[in-house]
Amino acid sequence: MFQEYNTPAFEEKYTYTGDDLGCSWAKDGTRFRLWAPTAADASVCLYKSGMEGTDDLIQVISMSTDVCGTWTAYAEGDRNGIYYTYRVTVDGKEVESIDPYAVSAGVNGRRGMILDLRSTDPQGWAEDCTPVRSRRYTDDVIYELHVRDLSSDKSAGIAARGKFLGLTEDGTCTKSGHPTGLDHICRLGVTHVHLLPFYDYGSVDEAHPEKSYNWGYDPENYNLPEGSYATDPYDGAVRVRELKQTVLALHRHGLGVVMDVVFNHVYHVYDFSVNKLVPGYFSRQDASGKLSSASCCGNDTASERSMVRKFIVDSVNFWADEYHLDGFRFDIVGLIDVQTIQEVIATVRKKHPHIIFYGEGWDMHTQPTKPGVPLAVQHNGYMIPEMGFFNEFIRDTLRGPIFDRHLPGYVSGAPVDRAQLLKCFRGVAGWNQSPSQAVNYVSCHDDLALHDRIAQAMPGVGEDEIARRCRFAAAFNLLSIGVPFFQAGEEMLRSKKKRDGKFDPNSYRSPDSVNSIKWSRLDDPEVQKTLHYYQGLIALRREHALFRISDAAEAERCITLVENTAPQLTAFRLEDGKETILALFNPCTDSLPFTLPQGSWKVCVMDEGADPQGLEERSDDIQIPPISALVAIAPKAE
Ligand code: CA
Numbered sequence: 001m002f003q004e005y006n007t008p009a010f011e012e013k014y015t016y017t018g019d020d021l022g023c024s025w026a027k028d029g030t031r032f033r034l035w036a037p038t039a040a041d042a043s044v045c046l047y048k049s050g051m052e053g054t055d056d057l058i059q060v061i062s063m064s065t066d067v068c069g070t071w072t073a074y075a076e077g078d079r080n081g082i083y084y085t086y087r088v089t090v091d092g093k094e095v096e097s098i099d100p101y102a103v104s105a106g107v108n109g110r111r112g113m114i115l116d117l118r119s120t121d122p123q124g125w126a127e128d129c130t131p132v133r134s135r136r137y138t139d140d141v142i143y144e145l146h147v148r149d150l151s152s153d154k155s156a157g158i159a160a161r162g163k164f165l166g167l168t169e170d171g172t173c174t175k176s177g178h179p180t181g182l183d184h185i186c187r188l189g190v191t192h193v194h195l196l197p198f199y200d201y202g203s204v205d206e207a208h209p210e211k212s213y214n215w216g217y218d219p220e221n222y223n224l225p226e227g228s229y230a231t232d233p234y235d236g237a238v239r240v241r242e243l244k245q246t247v248l249a250l251h252r253h254g255l256g257v258v259m260d261v262v263f264n265h266v267y268h269v270y271d272f273s274v275n276k277l278v279p280g281y282f283s284r285q286d287a288s289g290k291l292s293s294a295s296c297c298g299n300d301t302a303s304e305r306s307m308v309r310k311f312i313v314d315s316v317n318f319w320a321d322e323y324h325l326d327g328f329r330f331d332i333v334g335l336i337d338v339q340t341i342q343e344v345i346a347t348v349r350k351k352h353p354h355i356i357f358y359g360e361g362w363d364m365h366t367q368p369t370k371p372g373v374p375l376a377v378q379h380n381g382y383m384i385p386e387m388g389f390f391n392e393f394i395r396d397t398l399r400g401p402i403f404d405r406h407l408p409g410y411v412s413g414a415p416v417d418r419a420q421l422l423k424c425f426r427g428v429a430g431w432n433q434s435p436s437q438a439v440n441y442v443s444c445h446d447d448l449a450l451h452d453r454i455a456q457a458m459p460g461v462g463e464d465e466i467a468r469r470c471r472f473a474a475a476f477n478l479l480s481i482g483v484p485f486f487q488a489g490e491e492m493l494r495s496k497k498k499r500d501g502k503f504d505p506n507s508y509r510s511p512d513s514v515n516s517i518k519w520s521r522l523d524d525p526e527v528q529k530t531l532h533y534y535q536g537l538i539a540l541r542r543e544h545a546l547f548r549i550s551d552a553a554e555a556e557r558c559i560t561l562v563e564n565t566a567p568q569l570t571a572f573r574l575e576d577g578k579e580t581i582l583a584l585f586n587p588c589t590d591s592l593p594f595t596l597p598q599g600s601w602k603v604c605v606m607d608e609g610a611d612p613q614g615l616e617e618r619s620d621d622i623q624i625p626p627i628s629a630l631v632a633i634a635p636k637a638e
Pocket residue numbers: 108109200201202203204206220226227228
């Protein structure tokens with residue numbers, strides 16, 4: 001069977017190109033179309049409730065065979081709010097499954113829901129439009145957040161704890177009055193909130209979300225929202241409406257929303273809907289039927305098969321259209337083939353030219369089911385110029401190598417030569433065509449938090465020095481050419497400490513107590529200092545085009561090293577004919593001298609301060625304080 005899927009004959013006969021897979025609700029009747037070319041028989045089962053195992057079957061409608069391996073059925077009358085599954089006979093066995101195209105579901109995603117999607121639109125949805133004005137990736141500043149982490153700690157003062165709606169509450173603050181949640185994000189000045197997976201994932205029991213925690217990289221249903229983030233996981237309309245309310249609130253606060261999508265593997269390979277309805281079709285197998293598992297999750301998605309490709313393209317388009325999203329982050333996109341990504345980007349950006357795409361372009365040595373299929377890995381980035389990739393070059397240069405958590409990087413005292421720092425600052429990763437493809441970061445949900453990484457690499461160093469080094473890392477990362485990205489809470493010296501006092505390097509299923517953002521940290525003066533520093537850096541970046549260059553040749557032309565400085569100092573000159581900026585980095589524990597070129601310079605970053613309006617005017621000889629950046633802007637020529 002698996003080998004048959006790989007034949008051109010199968011593909012030719014069974015590639016369906018219509019846009020009506022799944023169920024289409026209308027007042028007078030609902031239409032269904034299922035792709036199940038190997039099934040001998042298929043029917044739709046309608047249920048009163050969405051809970052699997054509940055004995056409330058209303059009707060079984062048998063499906064008729066139609067073109068290209070599809071089956072169709074029609075249910076008369078208004079079926080809005082009714083739940084359904086498909087029952088197919090395949091390989092001599094009867095199986096029941098949720099519709100892979102289901103737009104909502106009952107608790108834990110076992111039965112799909114027939115839904116009038118317009119009835120889930122919150123007030124103002126029709127007028128909602130994206131706040132994202134720029135078409136250049138380098139104008140963005142991305143904040144990576146887990147839905148639950150924002151509000152699960154009591155110190156957030158947020159009512160809808162752990163829910164989508166927690167992101168919609170404004171005016172929330174800590175006991176001592178520091179803004180939390182949405183207000184905090186707005187104050188930061190970021191342009192996009194990137195949310196960790198919020199499609200329906202399998203690892204948290206939606207009936208009892210308090211019992212477990214997960215990042216959510218375990219997809220169960222690709223086209224519907226996760227129920228544990230809804231105030232009612234049983235009624236499928238609620239999760240859809242509340243997610244839209246959340247996007248609407250973020251848009252109204254000027255924030256774009258990026259969705260984390262995980263098409264490279266599924267949670268339970270043979271329990272996944274497509275693999276039940278069309279056995280094994282969704283996943284890569286070798287000639288003996290053994291699954292390819294370069295994702296380390298037991299299965300890799302066979303995106304190169306025509307109907308898997310269509311499924312991915314349809315899914316991303318659906319989220320973009322229905323939920324007004326502003327970007328997609330692809331988990332291990334290096335496992336997906338180039339053509340699929342090209343089709344995703346082309347179809348989505350045709351309608352929504354502001355939507356951004358980026359992902360993990362690591363080369364994982366997966367085994368596609370067809371020969372010579374190029375994959376969306378970093379070095380194939382030239383074929384997909386609108387796909388950005390996480391930049392491990394700047395990450396490892398600044399914080400140290402990923403595979404040895406005890407080794408220091410540039411910000412924790414490791415010597416790094418200027419040529420390498422210049423590459424990092426210019427947005428050159430070694431594999432990218434332009435700075436727009438380099439997503440620069442020193443922390444994300446994976447691995448140790450920035451604070452923890454520095455602390456682990458520098459045992460015995462005090463908290464104030466760790467904080468100083470965190471700010472130093474932020475200055476380099478947020479001012480470098482490329483697309484700046486950081487994990488929520490980095491601006492508050494976020495730490496993920498386990499009960500045993502050790503730092504958690506992989507908190508994917510650690511409790512809220514480890515993962516939550518601890519807003520009470522805002523009472524710490526060191527944290528306040530850091531937060532203001534981030535605000536200042538982000539504002540500075542957004543104010544000066546020189547930090548947002550999107551073209552590689554321009555970055556090379558405009559950014560140069562200043563020679564003849566103190567040996568340990570790295571000084572960049574940014575100059576475009578309109579403006580001159582000096583960005584100086586002192587990684588030592590002593591101050592270093594620097595002589596400013598003639599004139600009076602506006603110093604916007606110095607020591608622990610960052611402010612685009614300028615901290616002070618300086619000329620001639622200055623001292624750059626230990627472990628800090630200094631940014632000075634030349635007076636504009638008249
Ligand atoms: Ca779920």
